[in-house]
Amino acid sequence: MLIETNRRTFIKKAGLSMAGFYYFPHLMRKPAPSDTVRVALIGINGMGLNHLRWFAGITEVEIAALCDVDENHLKKAAETLKEIRPDAKPKLFTDFRRILDDPEIDAISCATPDHWHAQVAIMAFQASKDVYGEKPLSYTLREGELMFEAMKANNRIFQLGTQIHAGDNYHRVAELIQAGVIGKVHNVKLWKTGSPPVFEKATYQDVPKELNWDFWQGPAPERRYHPERCHVSYRYFLDYSGGIFQDFWCHIADIVWWSINPQKLESISATGSKSAGIGDTPDSINIEYKFKKLDLSWSSEIPDVPGAGTKHIGAFFTGDKGTMLADYSSREIRIDGEVLKDIEDIPKTILRSPGHQQNFIDCVKTRQQPESNLAYAKEMTKPMHLGLISWKLGRPLAWNYKKNEFKGDIEANNLLFRPYRDGYNWIGA
The missing domain is CATH 3.40.50.720 (NAD(P)-binding Rossmann-like Domain)
Structure with missing residues (x-):
């Protein structure tokens, strides 16, 4: 049969x-x-x-x-x-x-x-x-x-x-740090420069006939249409996104979570200014994260660390034996005054990618x-959300990593989820 x-x-x-x-x-x-x-x-x-x-x-x-x-x-x-x-x-x-x-x-x-x-x-x-x-x-x-x-x-x-x-550079950075070439990492600095575009005013107009504006807004609050709030530039409105910070966090924080997997976050303190014009995401944002055994920071400015120079995005790891500077495609190891691109004696222990989509x-x-994967991505993304909440509220926040919520802070905890707009709550959340 x-x-x-x-x-x-x-x-x-x-x-x-x-x-x-x-x-x-x-x-x-x-x-x-x-x-x-x-x-x-x-x-x-x-x-x-x-x-x-x-x-x-x-x-x-x-x-x-x-x-x-x-x-x-x-x-x-x-x-x-x-x-x-x-x-x-x-x-x-x-x-x-x-x-x-x-x-x-x-x-x-x-x-x-x-x-x-x-x-x-x-x-x-x-x-x-x-x-x-x-x-x-x-x-x-x-x-x-x-x-x-x-x-x-x-x-x-x-x-x-x-x-x-998926690139070889991130694989190699993770291998070197996990092999202990700079010792135990106790401080990491992350940064991404750049300011959002300035929209002086909203150019309100009729919704283009080819666009379903109500569906585009979906679970977000209902707003009157203007093109600055829609395609591409939506990223600079908090109704939909978190600006440059939210756009780039995971690209550079990824190498930190892959290399050392920070655990037991205890506090978040963000400062910075709002973008000019009608956009309301950060123009600049500086965040201090304190984990149980690690200090991690994010800045909109290039930090004063060896090798950073004019790099507009990067991660700088400080360990008890040396430092590592990394961006998307390069790395610099500093140990006892010597600057190295690699340490050939450290074997390749992480299997290379066939390509991200493949x-x-x-x-x-x-x-x-x-x-x-999702288990990894949600933990790597979590500090991004918490940093943006601290920035919105304009004050430091204490985090209970065991309960996955802020300590005794109803206002902050209410920002961990935004209720969906009527008609667009399709998952019953």
Whole structure:
């Protein structure tokens, strides 16, 4: 008797049989048609177009659907995909829920504005879809916890879009620090320079006919439309994001959590100014974090540390034997006055990535969690949320790491989650 196995079940079973090849995914780049992973893209402007190009460049991926609340974005994305894959015939949607209804979709990528990240991911998990999610992980801390619970409950795969994580430099920095070349790390300085754009006033106007503005706002507070508040520049309004700080935190904090995994956060103290004009995210922000055995800081200015020079983003580790300066693509070790790029005697102990998006697709098949997995991402993202809360309130905050809440501070704890706007609470949070 012939038992027919549907395509999604086949992929899962085939993936499990591939587990032995997980660390060598390049050996399996020519899949059979039945091994194709069908991906849908939600939010396809800006970074979403990068998602499209990345996934369209992976042989075993079929981009089966595109979704955006702006029909102009849909048209542009469909044309871009056609240039890369002339035979592509994706379904087009303006409501991402229609994608989740399709049982033949295996995974989604989400590059919506920040305030939509959590609900899209949670609903995708509930619909048995795996998720490649753009950073930041979520708009609030509690949303990250809800995402993790939904992922576990539905046995799903998640990769956070921290593409720099896949590069060799971050792998090597983590190896060197974990090998103890600078000793026990007791202080880390993080920084990212730059100010947000200044919007002098809101240019209120009618909503463009191709844009569903109500859906774009979704769970965020309802506001009158003006273009400064929408595509791309939404990032500089606290209704949707946290400005430059929230945009870049995970890219550089990633190497800290990977290298030393800070534990037992005790306090957060943020200062800084608000951006000029109608935007309300930080123009500058300086944060002091105190962990049980580590002091960590964030600054909008380049710190006075050896080698920082004109680096506009970086991490400076201080250990009891030396220091390490790192950014996206370089590193400098200082020990006893000597400056080194590497220490060849330290072996490579961290397996290299096949590519960030390829790693995700491989894991959809093997059912192993990828490099920037959700358990890791939510802990790495947590201090970002807490630092922004301290900045909003304008005062230091004490953190109870055992209870995962602020100590005796109702006002601060209320900011760990923002209730969703009526009509857009689709996960019952």
